[in-house]
Amino acid sequence: MNKERLMKILQRPHVTEKTAMAGQGNNQVVFKVAADATKLEIRRAVETMFEVKVAAVRTSIVKGKNKRFGQVAGRRSDWKKAYISLQPGQNIEMLGVEQ
Numbered sequence: 151m152n153k154e155r156l157m158k159i160l161q162r163p164h165v166t167e168k169t170a171m172a173g174q175g176n177n178q179v180v181f182k183v184a185a186d187a188t189k190l191e192i193r194r195a196v197e198t199m200f201e202v203k204v205a206a207v208r209t210s211i212v213k214g215k216n217k218r219f220g221q222v223a224g225r226r227s228d229w230k231k232a233y234i235s236l237q238p239g240q241n242i243e244m245l246g247v248e249q
Contacts, residue, residue: 151194159187159195164231176235179242183209183232192232196242203237 161182169180183192189207196204210233214226236242 151191153198156191156195156198159184159191160199172233177238177241178233178235181232181234183230185211185228185230187230187232189232192234196234200242202240202242204234205237206235208233208235 161184164180164182166180169178172178172180179196181192181196187195187209189209192207192209193204196202196207209230211228211230214228217224217226
């Protein structure tokens with residue numbers, strides 16, 4: 151896999167209360183990823199960018215919500231998120247806070 155593709159896979163960290171609990175208890179981090187990314191590509195992207203060892207990758211597709219703006223109906227885009235489990239002793243420092 152080329153480096154350009156790996157750099158485009160991880161889009162941003164997904165920070166919510168649920169992901170914070172996963173990070174504390176299970177040594178996991180959650181990222182919003184490209185919709186066409188595979189688990190192997192996600193694993194290699196995380197290992198390359200953060201220099202950590204990945205134990206497992208789980209993905210899910212989040213369905214977009216239907217929204218209304220007055221009389222105009224719209225729909226938000228579907229997107230994909232990845233739960234990355236790190237091996238024991240590994241961590242990713244995001245925003246100055248260790249997971």
